[in-house]
Amino acid sequence: MPKRIVLLLSVLSLAAPAFAVDPAIKKQLEKLDPSTRLEQSCDTEAMSRINNDKTGYRPDKVIAYTFKDPVASDDRIDAPGAVFRSKGDWYHLSYTCITGPQHINVRELEYKIGEKVPREKWAGYYLYD
Numbered sequence: 645m646p647k648r649i650v651l652l653l654s655v656l657s658l659a660a661p662a663f664a665v666d667p668a669i670k671k672q673l674e675k676l677d678p679s680t681r682l683e684q685s686c687d688t689e690a691m692s693r694i695n696n697d698k699t700g701y702r703p704d705k706v707i708a709y710t711f712k713d714p715v716a717s718d719d720r721i722d723a724p725g726a727v728f729r730s731k732g733d734w735y736h737l738s739y740t741c742i743t744g745p746q747h748i749n750v751r752e753l754e755y756k757i758g759e760k761v762p763r764e765k766w767a768g769y770y771l772y773d
Contacts, residue, residue, distance in 0.1 A: 665748055669736050681748065683708050686721050686741035689750040694728065699757065701730040706737065710769050716725060718741045719751075727761060727771065734761040734771045 665673070671686065684729050687706040694703045705728060708714045712725025719742055726737040736758025741750045761771065 661684055669756065674750070678747055681746075682698075682716055682721055682741075682743055683714065683723075684718070684749055685747055686753065687726075689741065689753050690726070690737065690739050691728065692756050693753055693755065694757070699736070701728070703728040703730045705729040708739075710771070711736070719745060719747065726733055727758075727769075729771075732773060733763075734758070734766065736761060750762070 665685075673685055676684060691703045691706045694701050698726075706726060708721070708723040708726045709726075710725055710727040712720050714726070715721040720738050720740070724738045726739060727734050730739050731737075736760055737755060738758065739753060739755035741753045743749060746749060761769070764770065
């Protein structure tokens with residue numbers, strides 16, 4: 645598995661409306677290479693949207709590449725094999741995300757929440773508590 649840079653973000657800093665980027669998060673994103681920035685911006689927006697859409701989930705982590713590598717092109721990423729963690733459990737997630745040219749501001753995001761990932765499968769996918 646390739647080594648990935650993980651950007652740690654606080655759910656509290658995501659309390660701004662969807663599509664708005666907190667200045668502190670923007671500063672961190674600007675330090676990343678463009679492809680990592682695209683993925684992290686979209687992961688962050690997915691986490692924020694799931695939280696704000698009153699789904700009942702409280703995500704604190706999104707990983708775009710757990711079950712299948714995301715496909716990125718220009719300002720778009722399709723992540724059909726993503727996951728997110730909520731209240732100590734992991735759930736399947738797929739999303740499509742389009743950003744601006746700097747890969748910081750998300751312009752569009754569509755997501756679908758899937759089934760809970762059984763705890764006995766976590767280790768095989770490097771998921772953790």
